[in-house]
Amino acid sequence: MPSSGPDFDRERRVAVAAAEEAGGLLRRRFGAAHCLRTKDESGDVQVDLDLAAEKLVLSRIRRHFPDDRILSEEAGLLDAPGERTWLVDPLDGSNNVAIGLPAYAVGIGLCLGAAPVLGVVHEPVTGLTWHAVRGHGAHGSAGTLPGPAPGLPRPGPVVAWTQGYAVRRGDVTAVALRGALELHCRRVLQLWAPLLGWSLLARGTIDAFVGYRAEGVDLPTGALLAAEAGVELRTLSGAPFTPGFAGDDSGRSFVAARGETLAYLLREVGAVA
Structure with a gap:
């Protein structure tokens, strides 16, 4: 993909450093995480590492970009004038961490207005970081990410699934979508850490990602990647x-894939959505 537009190099370097610093903290303290509270009826939880990682990330962003707005998973909206908004998910996968499952990530994004221009995903378990700037491609430690192959895999695609925490267990559309995916895909991954799904898709190790009323704080970051x-x-x-x-989550349902896999999944979800 040819490079175009501003490269946001300073912002990218700050975001990568912040995500990796927070990831180091999460990795060191993973086995000692404590659940602080249940956030809502969905059972989403907050652990002490959410707050510790968030403190690190917000400190770095505020120090380097004091005039920017920040929307963070735990702190909420830290408002400021202007069109730049940082999106911070300091621990994507809190529910996994709370039960000792090592599947979690740190996500930092930057939007101009509503449009994402920078996305960083760091995986503390592997120590790997993936980043993208709009118009400049997606990259990891080995260079440019190739993305998934465009052909439809046999016997079917491996698909990640996410739904927002506001979606109730018996939501008719969610149930129908998951059922269609289970029936027509080789495997459906419910990771409870959407940024992991996006990083897997970006580097081509899974074939697609389907979301229903997804959470907003990490969606632009992962989707840009x-x-x-x-x-x-x-x-x-x-x-x-x-x-x-x-806005509300009704506009955050999606299918992400390439080529024949995208066409295949749109046919399957279109029949039930």
């Missing part, structure tokens, strides 16, 4: 999908 790796983003009806963080 995948899009810059050549993944197409569509709504459940097949229209172009814009990954935003504002």
Whole structure:
């Protein structure tokens, strides 16, 4: 993909350093995490590491970009004038950490208005970091990410699934979508850490990602990473999908894939959505 537009190099370097510093803390303290509270009826939890990692990330962003707005998973909106908004998920996968499952990530994004321009995903367990700037491709430690192959894999695609915490267990659409995916895909991954799904998709180790009323704070970060790796983003009806963080969650349902896999999944989800 040819480079175009500003490269946000300073912002990228600050975000990568912040994500990796927070990831080091999470990795060191993983086995000693304590659940502080249950956030809502969905059972989503907050652990002490959420707050510790968030403190590190917010400190770095505020020090380097004091005039920018920040929307963070735990602290909420730290408002400021202007069109730049940082999105911070200091521990994506808190529920996994709370039960000792080592599947979690740190996500930091930057949006101009509603549009993501920078996305960083760090995986503390592996120590790997993936980053993308709009118009400049997606990259990891080995260089540019190739993205998934465009052909439809046999006997079917491996697909990640996410749904927002506001979606109730018996939600008719969510149940129908998951059922269609289970029936027509080789494997459906419910990671409870959406940024892991996006990083897997961006580097081509899974074939697609389907979301229903996804959470907004990490969606633009992960979606930009995948899009810059050549993944197409569509709504459940097949229209172009814009990954935003504002407003209600009704506009945050998507199918992300490439080529024949995208067409295949749109047919399957379109029949039930």
